[in-house]
Amino acid sequence: MRIPDQFVMPVPEGYVGHSHFWERAMSRRQFIGTTAAVGGVAVSTPLWAPLLAEAAGTVEPRPIPQVFDDSPFHFQFLTPTTEPSSITDFRGIVGGADLLGEGWGTDTKTGERTHLFTAVDNRFMKGRYVGVDGRKHQATFGFV
Amino acid sequence: MFWTNRVPNSSAHAEGDEFEDGASWQVKNLALFDYFSVGNALKDGDSIDAMVSYRLRWAGDGSSLTADDGKNFHFEGRQTTATIAWSARENGFVFHSDPSASTQHTNFAQVGEERNGVFYSADD
Numbered sequence: 039m040r041i042p043d044q045f046v047m048p049v050p051e052g053y054v055g056h057s058h059f060w061e062r063a064m065s066r067r068q069f070i071g072t073t074a075a076v077g078g079v080a081v082s083t084p085l086w087a088p089l090l091a092e093a094a095g096t097v098e099p100r101p102i103p104q105v106f107d108d109s110p111f112h113f114q115f116l117t118p119t120t121e122p123s124s125i126t127d128f129r130g131i132v133g134g135a136d137l138l139g140e141g142w143g144t145d146t147k148t149g150e151r152t153h154l155f156t157a158v159d160n161r162f163m164k165g166r167y168v169g170v171d172g173r174k175h176q177a178t179f180g181f182v
Numbered sequence: 183m184f185w186t187n188r189v190p191n192s193s194a195h196a197e198g199d200e201f202e203d204g205a206s207w208q209v210k211n212l213a214l215f216d217y218f219s220v221g222n223a224l225k226d227g228d229s230i231d232a233m234v235s236y237r238l239r240w241a242g243d244g245s246s247l248t249a250d251d252g253k254n255f256h257f258e259g260r261q262t263t264a265t266i267a268w269s270a271r272e273n274g275f276v277f278h279s280d281p282s283a284s285t286q287h288t289n290f291a292q293v294g295e296e297r298n299g300v301f302y303s304a305d306d
Contacts, residue, residue, distance in 0.1 A: 096188045099186075100299070101186070102254065102255070102298065102299075103254060104254060111224070113185070113186075116289075116290045116291075116292065117290060118247060118249060118261060118290070118292075119249050119251075120249070121249070121251065121254060121255040121257070121296075121298065122257060122292060122296065123255065123296050123298060124185070124186045125186060126254075126298050126299035127298070127299030127300045127301065128296065128297070128298055128299060128301065129295075129296070129297040129298075129301040129304075130295070130296065131194070131196045131205070131293070131294070131295060131296075132257065132259075132292075132293070132294060132295070132296045133194065133196065133205045133207060133238070133240055133291075133292070133293040134290075134291065134292050134293075135238055135240065135264035135266065135288070135290075135291040136288070136289040136290045136291065137264060137265070137266055137286060137287065137288055137289065137291070138286065138287040138289060139266065139279055139280060139285055139286040139287070140279070140280045140285040140286075141268075141277055141278055141279035141280050142277070142278055142280070143275060143276070143277045144275070144276050144277075144278075145274060145275060146274050146275060146276060147274055154277065156268075156279055158266055158268075160207070160236070160238055160266070162189065162193070162194040162207045163186075163296075164191065164194045164196075166301075168299070168300055176191075177188060177191065178188070178189050178190065178191045178193065178194050179186050179187065179188055179189060180186070180187055180188075180189040180193075180194075180207070180209065181185055181186050182185060182187065182189075182209075182212065182214070182234075
């Protein structure tokens with residue numbers, strides 16, 4: 039698969055990140071075509087009605103202690119030797135995928151279509167965990 | 183928690199005693215904020231509402247993989263390949279990925295069992 043040359047993400051001023059993270063150039067529209075399933079997004083639960091009932095009793099997990107590159111962000115990039123889970127005190131099934139792909143974005147007002155490249159780092163963690171309340175719980179979390 | 187959120191229990195499945203049949207994770211209409219760029223997201227900058235749906239499939243091919251850093255986590259499973267089909271929509275814009283495997287490339291994918299933190303050396 040051809041990786042476009044413009045997959046170079048500008049690093050925010052004053053921030054030192056992992057180079058892997060910045061290898062994706064994204065315009066405003068490309069971002070949703072690149073990262074909605076990648077990271078760089080946060081769940082707006084009020085808009086996700088079906089989950090509310092299930093999430094209502096969810097006790098927050100704790101993040102893994104590791105951070106990347108001395109940043110405040112508690113996760114590690116997917117590699118054969120790093121930790122795929124983003125929550126700690128956890129025991130269960132983990133799936134993680136770092137993928138490149140392609141797709142099409144459409145401006146719904148004009149109908150104009152744009153060919154986009156995508157980069158995805160998505161993970162699920164399903165099992166038991168000790169929550170911030172110190173008790174054991176069972177749930178599924180997604181790193182999205 | 184960093185980009186980590188509760189998802190429905192029924193959304194994720196792993197198959198096979200040694201994950202030889204892979205795994206799947208499907209989420210529909212997940213409400214997100216589109217931050218336009220990773221840098222802006224890390225700063226919790228301006229964003230707009232967006233909705234995404236995706237279906238991830240881990241193939242179960244590849245080889246066994248064990249990772250253990252000696253103090254934080256132990257992972258035992260499979261390094262494999264994966265594919266995703268996903269779509270997103272926000273005000274004035276929709277996106278559909280090309281689900282064809284020929285346009286996708288797995289940088290790295292894994293599925294398996296992990297224990298960490300208090301479970302790292304615990305039996306239960």
